[in-house]
Amino acid sequence: MRRLDVLLTIDVETWPRNWKQPLANFQEDHERCVWGRTPHGEYGLDWQLQVLARHGLRGVFFVEPLFAGAVGMEPLQRMVAAIIAANQEVQLHLHSEWLPWQHQPLLAEGRQGGRLHHFTQTEQRQLMDVGRSLLAECGANKIVAFRAGSFGANQDTLLAATQAGLSFDSSDNLCYRGGNCLIEETVDWQGSTTAAGVVEMPVTCFMDRPGHWRPLQVTACSLSEMRAMLEQAWQQGWQRVVLLSHSFECLNRQRSRPDPVVVNRFLGLCEFLEQEKDRFRTIGFDQLADQVWSATTLQPLQSNLLRTFNRHLQQLFRSCWVDGGLGRG
Ligand SMILES: [Zn+2]
Numbered sequence: 001m002r003r004l005d006v007l008l009t010i011d012v013e014t015w016p017r018n019w020k021q022p023l024a025n026f027q028e029d030h031e032r033c034v035w036g037r038t039p040h041g042e043y044g045l046d047w048q049l050q051v052l053a054r055h056g057l058r059g060v061f062f063v064e065p066l067f068a069g070a071v072g073m074e075p076l077q078r079m080v081a082a083i084i085a086a087n088q089e090v091q092l093h094l095h096s097e098w099l100p101w102q103h104q105p106l107l108a109e110g111r112q113g114g115r116l117h118h119f120t121q122t123e124q125r126q127l128m129d130v131g132r133s134l135l136a137e138c139g140a141n142k143i144v145a146f147r148a149g150s151f152g153a154n155q156d157t158l159l160a161a162t163q164a165g166l167s168f169d170s171s172d173n174l175c176y177r178g179g180n181c182l183i184e185e186t187v188d189w190q191g192s193t194t195a196a197g198v199v200e201m202p203v204t205c206f207m208d209r210p211g212h213w214r215p216l217q218v219t220a221c222s223l224s225e226m227r228a229m230l231e232q233a234w235q236q237g238w239q240r241v242v243l244l245s246h247s248f249e250c251l252n253r254q255r256s257r258p259d260p261v262v263v264n265r266f267l268g269l270c271e272f273l274e275q276e277k278d279r280f281r282t283i284g285f286d287q288l289a290d291q292v293w294s295a296t297t298l299q300p301l302q303s304n305l306l307r308t309f310n311r312h313l314q315q316l317f318r319s320c321w322v323d324g325g326l327g328r329g
Contacts, residue, residue, distance in 0.1 A: 001278050001279060002237075002279075003278070003279055003280065003281040004230070004233055004234045004238055004239065004240070004241060004279060004280050004281070005239060005240045005241070005281055005283050005288070006230070006240075006241050006243060006273065006280050006281065006282045006283070007060055007170075007201065007240065007241070007242045007243065007282075007283065007284075007285070008052075008057065008058070008059045008060065008243050008245075008273075008282050009059070009060045009061075009062060009091075009147070009170065009203075009242060009243060009244055009245070010048060010059055010060070010061050010062070010245045010246060010247060011061075011062045011064070011093050011147065011244070011245075011246045011247070012034055012045055012061050012062065012063045012064065012079060012083075012093070012246070012247040013033060013034070013063075013064035013067075013093060013095060013149070013246070013247065014026070014029055014030045014033045014034055014064070014067050014075075015029065015033050015248070016029045017029060019097060022070070022097075022098075022101055023070060023071065023101060026071055030075055032044075032248065032251070032255050033247060033248045033255065034075075034079055034247050034248075035247075036247065036248060036250060036251055036258070038251060038255070038256055038257050038258060039256075039257070040257040040258060041257075041258055043250040043251060043258045043263055044247050044248060044250070044251075045061075045079065045082060045083070045247045046082060047250070048245075048247070048250075048266070049082060049083065049086040049088060051266065051267060051270050052086070052088065052270065053086060054270075055270040055271065055273065055274035056274060056277075057270055057273055057274065057282040058088065058089065058282040058283055058284055058287075059088045059089065059282070059284075060088075060089045060091055060145070060284050060285060061083045061088055061089065061090055061091065062091050062092065062093035062145075062147045062170070063076075063079060063080060063083070063090050063091070063092070063093055063135060063140070064093045064094065064095050064098075064149065065092070065094075065131045065134035065135050065138075066094055066095060066096070066098040066099070066102075066106075066127070066130070066131060066134070067095075067098050068134050069098065069101075069102040069103060069104070069106065069130070069134070070098055070101035070102055070103065073134075073137065073138070076134060076135075076138055077138045077139075079138075080135060080138035080139055080140045081138070081139065083140075084139055084140065088284075089284035089285065089286060090135060090140035090142075090143070091143055091144070091145040091146070091147070091285060092128065092131050092132060092135060092143050092145070092146045092147070092166075093131075093146075093147045093148075093149060094116065094127055094128065094131050094146075094148060094149055095149035095150070096112070096113050096114060096115065096116060096118070096119070096127065096149065096152075097114055097149070099111070099112045099113070100112050106126065106127065106130055107119070107123050107126060107127070111123060114152070115148070115149070115150060115152025115180060116148040116149065116152045116153050116154070116157050116171075117148075117152050117153060117154035117156070117157065117182045118152075119156075120156065121156035121159050121160050121163075122160075124156055124157055124160035125160040125163050125164055128146060128160055128161065128164040128166070129164060132164070142286060143166065144166055144167045144168055144285050144286060145166060145167065145168035145169070145170060145201070145285040146161045146164075146166050146168070146169050146170070146171065147169070147170045147171050148171040148181075150176075150180045151171055151172070151173045151176040151180050151181040151203075152171075152180045152181065152182075153169070153171035153172070153181055153182065153183055154182035154183060155182075155183065155184055155196065157169065157171055157183070158171075158183070158194050158196035158197075158198050158200065159196045159197075161196070161198045162196045162197040162198045166198060167198065167199060167285070168198060168199050168200075168201050168285050168288070169194075169198045169199070169200050169201065170200075170201045170202065170203065170242060171183065172200055172201075172202035172203070173202060173203040173205065173215055173244075174202065174203075174205040174213045174215075175205055175213050175214065175215050183200075199288075201240065201242050201285075202242065203215050203216065203217070203242050203243075203244045204216045204229075204233070204241045204242050204243065204301070205300075205301075206225075206229045206232075206300065206301035206302060206303055207300055207301070207302045207303065208225070208303045208307075208308045208311075209305060209308055214303075215244055216229055216241065216242070216243050216244065217243070217244040217245065217249075218243070218244070218245040218249050218250075218262060218265050218266055218269065219245070219246075219249045219262055221265075221311065222265070222307065222310060222311040222314055223264070223265045223268040223269060223272075224307055224310065225303055225307050225308075225311060226243070226265070226269055226272075227268075227269075227272055228303060228307060229241075229301045229303065230272070230276075230280060232301050232302070233301060234279055234280070236298055236299060236301075237298070238298060240288075243269075245266070249262060249266075250262050250263045250266055252318070252322045252323050253319075253322075253323040254323065257322075259318060259322045259323075260322065261314055261317065261318050261322065262318075
């Protein structure tokens with residue numbers, strides 16, 4: 001049977017509560033964001049790796065390494081070792097927010113910026129090289145794909161990725177275009193080889209109401225939306241879908257406890273992918289031939305208003321019960 005390739009991508013990063021002093025509570029921020037450690041259980045990287053293993057699925061972990069230049073290599077080594085030991089894939093993710101906190105300046109004149117597109121093509125390339133070296137030092141030396149932090153990429157990012165010898169970029173997300181993401185409209189929103197040479201693999205988005213895009217992201221969609229959009233992509237003959245999550249996504253907004261709604265979504269998604277493995281194949285970038293794939297003849301994925309309404313109810317429950325403190329006991 002024809003199978004649709006699913007790239008289940010998870011961005012793994014430490015996101016300090018206070019970027020004015022990111023080193024002050026680094027350990028706590030790191031344990032929470034990467035390992036999902038809360039007083040009510042751990043639902044981060046280790047847990048995600050275990051769930052994927054249980055269901056026989058492959059995941060792609062976009063690991064942010066620049067923080068290691070500020071705090072040392074040990075936490076990064078632990079992350080990469082866990083992913084490699086689980087036989088899952090490590091790829092490169094960069095957050096330039098870490099530049100001001102480096103022991104050694106990474107760019108000339110101490111250049112800084114909150115998004116990759118704040119930097120020249122050469123500087124972006126330099127940052128990619130630094131990131132790759134850090135990952136290689138930890139044992140991840142087969143990096144072929146890149147994703148810019150907060151989707152803050154532009155055309156120079158694609159050129160820099162090509163020059164760095166990478167085959168794939170996954171920094172495009174329709175929901176961020178024109179905001180953080182300055183990748184040009186000419187880049188096919190469903191994925192294809194770009195003029196820069198690198199193959200763009202955008203995060204798959206769907207219309208949850210007419211004219212409104214939503215990413216296929218675990219925290220942003222209900223399980224029924226994710227299942228329905230995967231079914232639709234399969235029926236329409238899509239070849240690849242890119243799903244998005246983060247190492248901290250199964251926690252509530254304050255990241256103080258697990259969010260049972262998102263935990264169940266992640267579990268349900270993995271269950272679905274395992275049950276339907278005859279039609280959906282989870283793969284890594286290393287299994288993709290870097291071939292031209294243009295999907296411009298395909299229709300956008302579209303959900304319906306009932307599913308959108310149901311998700312709104314779930315989000316309301318999450319914000320009142322999980323985030324709002326009503327569920328704390
Ligand atoms: Zn990120």
